Amino acid sequence: MAKRRITQETFDAVVRENIEEFDMEESEALKEAIEQFESQGVDLSNIVKAVPKVSSEENTEDQTHEVLQALESLKTAVASSSASVLEDLRVFTQQCSLGFAQRYLAAQKEAYPTILACCQRAAEEKEALSVALAALSALTDGQPDLLDVEGREFLIGALTAQQADAALTCLCIHVVRHCCVKHENNRQDLVKAGVLPLLTASITRHIEHPEVVREACVALRVMTFDDDVRVPFGHAHEHAKMIVLEQNGLKVIVEAAKAHPENTSVLSELCATLSRLAVRNEFCQDIVDLGGLKFMITLLADSLDCPELVKQVLSALKAIAGNDDVKDAIVNAGGAELIVMAMNRHMANAQVCEQGSAALCVLALRKPNNCKVIMECGGALAALQAMKTHPDEVNVQKQSCMLLRNLVARTRDFSQLILEMGAEALISQALAAHRDCGDVGRAALRDLGCQVELRELWTGKKGSLSH
Incomplete structure (x- = not known):
């Protein structure tokens, strides 16, 4: 059930009443x-939880929040073409960076129209454009609905005009990303406007600039998201295919990864993006042919101490292993041992x-044959240890159950060995603790040869539902 929301004015009025009527200190x-509001079940995530400040010494009655003071000052400076516009933009950006509530209140x-106007005016001045884009990026963070047709045209124009400037390109891409997270229409509109070739070109052009590569990679990945609950069907798969087939995205990303062998932050994003692009059988093979598998195996071996990077490499290996030939290539390259x-x-x-379990x-x-290798290198034992270590993590339990089942689904040679490791008790615990583990847990027990109750779902025949 959705929580109730209130306006900033309502919240401020209650704070003011507490001060004036009940003689409370501001804090x-x-x-x-x-x-008071939280006890009533009100969602305060969009509320600036601060006491409004006096906006000027001349008018002590006029109290407002600092982000609105910064916005008002900026509007005044823009209207009068004052030299203080840049400084006002910086102050506004700083205020928006404090939290979503400040950004929401400003919006x-x-x-938005004020900041966009600043961006458009500064199109030919690099410093001014940089400051204005930073403000636009801060404002749109978590508020993709703000982007309109005019804003979209500006972003595409700025990305095109500023291709040679790494810093400005990075800022433009940052705004694009903010405007596309959880907003399918913005994604589709920007793709139609030509953002994909601009993103891949920025990686190629600025391959030596880690920030540009990282931001462009994240933006490409966001284009493949299906995270907008307001839209029944997204174009995530289509966008992934376009990035690969029309923009040669796999080669661009693999080459970028090779250019930053020591930068774990960039490599993590590149691996995460590869995972999102491996949506077809031939794409998985293409990644191998481009040297992506060899690179990932080496990267995993060299980066075992970096959990964030390890997680992304494992995710990428899982994605490309959707191709049966690539499964064998990963195992033959020592991938199973490294995963364990x-x-x-x-x-x-x-x-x-x-x-890892996935x-x-x-x-x-x-x-x-792969099952044999996984068993020999301790894969089943590692999965069971993971189940034991993370009993409350439903996804760990599910993936481990699925692994155990796959290890014995085609051959029962390992069933007894896995059971001797304590699998039955751990799977039973997962079944008892997590409803989502029901199907995979029972399937694992069944294929391990354990006694398991398999209840037939109601088929609409033979009487009524039984619980």
Whole structure:
């Protein structure tokens, strides 16, 4: 059930009432107002939880929040073409960076048209454009609905005109990303406007600039998201295909990865983006042919101490292992052993355990020979240890159950060995603790040869529903 929301004015009025009517100190009045609304089930995520300040010494009655003071000052400077516009933009950006509530309040007071106008005016002045884009990026963070046709045209124009400037390109891409997260229409409109070739070209052109590569990679990945609950069907798959087939995206990303062998932040984003692009069988093979698999295996071996990067490499390996030939290539390259090593090294990290089990699960699917390798290098034991270490993490439990099932689905040679490791008790615990583990847990127990109750779902026949 959605929580109730209130306006900033309502919240401020209660704070002011606490101060004026009940003689509370400002901090006490603020705390009391927050507790009052939260106890009523009100969502305060969009509320600036601060006491409004006096906006000027001349008018002590006029109290407003600092972000609105910054916005008002900026509007005045823009209207009078004052030299203080840049400084006002910086102050506004700083205020927006404090939190979503500040950005939301500014947007409610027509900040977007003002900031966009500043961007358009500064098109030919690099410093001014940089400051204005930073403000636009800060304002649109978490507020993709703000982008309109005029803003979209400006972004595409700026990306095109400023291709040679790494810093400005990076800022433009940052805005694009903010405007596309959880907003399918913006994604589709920007793709139609030609943002994909601009993003891939920025990686190629500025391949030596890690920030540009990283931002462009994230933006490309966002184009493949299906995260807008307001839209029944997105174009995530189509966008991924366009990036690969029309923009040669796989080669661009693999080459960028080779250009930054020591930068874990960039490599993490590149691997995450590759995972999103491996949506077809031939794309998985293309990544191998481009040297992507060899690079990932080397990267995993060299970066075992970096859990964030390990997680993304495991995710990428899982994605490309959707191709049966690539499964064998990964195992033949020593991938299974490295995955198990990564899991054992970071057993306390639930995400690494989840991605490791998931990768091994895909490698084992329909591949008895791969199952043998996984068993020999301790894959089943690592998965069971992960289940034991993270009993409350449903995804760890699910992926581990699926791995155990795949290891014995085609051949029962390993069933007894896995059971001797304590699999039955751990799977039963997962079944009891997590409803989502029901199907995969029972399937694992069944294929391991354990006694399991398999209830037939109601088919609409033979009487009524039974619980």
